Amino acid sequence: MRAIYWFRNDLRLHDHPGLVAASAANELLLVYLWPKQRPWCNTQGLGEQRERFISESLLELAKDLQPLGQNLLVLQGSPELVIPDLVRDYGVDALHTSQCPGSYEARALRVLRERLDIPVLEHPGSALFKEADIAGLCPELPESFSPFRRRIEKNLTADEPSRDLPQLPAPPALQFHRIPPPRIKPPLGLPLRGGSDAGQRRLKQFLESGAIRRYKQTRNCLDPLEGSSTLSPWLSLGSISAREIASAVREHEAAHGPNESTYWLYFELLWRDYFFWRALRDGVALFRHGGREGAVSRCTFEPRNFARWCAGDTNHPLVNAFMHQLVSTGWMSNRGRQIAASCLIHDFGIDWRYGAAFFEKHLIDYDVGSNYGNWQYIAGVGADPRGGRAFNIDKQAAQYDPDGVFTQKWDGHRPPQPMYVTDAADWPISPKDT
Structure with missing residues (x-):
């Protein structure tokens, strides 16, 4: 056979x-x-x-x-x-x-x-739990995360991962082509390399350094490796499994005791699982402007504003810094993704899917369920029971980059530009005209 x-x-x-x-x-x-x-x-x-x-x-x-x-x-x-x-x-x-x-x-x-x-x-x-277990506890997947989390946490524990290598039979006789090496090197701003070994090393470092015990307090740090686990790139490609991470956290808790931060990493794995099952359920609706429910919202596509957002050339220095970091390193903090998404959706009024597609192109931890599910969440057409999240960007900058160190590092200060310009006929374009 x-x-x-x-x-x-x-x-x-x-x-x-x-x-x-x-x-x-x-x-x-x-x-x-x-x-x-x-x-x-x-x-x-x-x-x-x-x-x-x-x-x-x-x-x-x-x-x-x-x-x-x-x-x-x-x-x-x-x-x-x-x-x-x-x-x-x-x-x-x-x-x-x-x-x-x-x-x-x-x-x-x-x-x-x-x-x-x-x-x-x-x-x-790549899910944490088996499909049959999820279906037994949630025959109808809840429309928001909290009911899902309460049912799963109360009744399920992730299986222990298998650490044995499979006994693989030989391949059929054929010519295997050389896999071309990467054309560029990892960026100095985030020198993460692909592959299971690198993922396992990062998991070990995160646990043994004690960073996991401060995770809830540091997870909103804007630069990588300062607070985030940064395990998502290996999770997204399946170079390391969610079960392996959950098992390592349980072993750490057995040796050092649980705390709020060790739980919070598990909490994030549950969010990822929720988006995985929701993406399977929603199918093509994951990519519709109105989501599964077909919600109607006002949006537009103003190419100049979208180009400014992609290039990190908006009037929001913190958003610019996030976008420069994304294109340069392929990564952005969870807090940064929320703020950048809110800017595109709620400040510029652009269809959320344009931002999700740009993230899909660049993120080294791109995951279809998490990426599109989180963009729907910010836009109010997905898992958020409040109907969307609009962030006050100035307030976010004061809270998460009070001294402007991150913004300065990633060249966030750009010359100010008007929100609207004139067209070829010199007709001013204003919000009431669109």
Whole structure:
């Protein structure tokens, strides 16, 4: 029996149910298809840092596979076209992959099941809990996070991750192409490298340094590594699993005692899980302006203001600093993401999906459920029961960057510009005209 395992956002060997199941074959072909970024909301392609982090993660996975007698076939193209060719050319009997939300991802699996005469098996993905357990406690997924959290916390404990390497059969005879190295190096402002080893090192450092015991107080720090766990880049690609992080936190609590901050890291994992299940449930509605409920809100697309926001050239120095940090490093603090999103949605009145698409391009920790779910949350068309969050940016700057150190570091002060300009006919454009 010959099988394919199709890696998606699960680039690791440990704690990997899908890979273990696929290893029952006599021969196993391991495949990764490079993300195809379709033009969407005036944005296309991958940002330099996101592309770099994916490349490093793939190279690390391929290196980890070599002692096991395996290799990784990295290809480009749509799964609906590439995978049927592999199945035909190598006489494959089964296709395995892990659960992954997203409308294109769901469509690809649906088309593959229609086109292939072999089993297409979807295994548990990057969530903290099993789908059956979530369905048993929440047959109807709550529309906001708090009811979900209360039910899950009271009744479920994440399974212990498997730390054993799977026994992988050899691949079929074929030519494996060299995975090209990244075109750029990690930025000095955030020197995080992709791959499971780097993720495990960061988790160990975060726990052993005691940073986790101050996490609730420091998590809103605007610069990385000063307060945030910065585990999200490895979580997003599945180089480390949520179960591994939860287990490490439990071990830390057993040795040193729990506190409010150790709980808060677990709380953040629950938020991530909620957005994962919500993204699977909502499907294409995750990408609609009005969300699942089709909420109606006023918005526009003023290209000049969107370009200013993307370039970090607004009249808000703190927002500019966040946007410069994002493009330079591929990362932005959670607080920064909320403030930048509020600026685009509530100050500029632009459709939230343009901002979500720009984040998708650049974030090294891009995760479809968390990214689009959080943008919906700020816009008031998603999981926020209050109907959206508009931030007072001056107040946020005074609270989180009182001395302007972060803003100065990331060149946030730009020459002021008028909100509106005149068109070619010299007609002034004002809010009442739009």
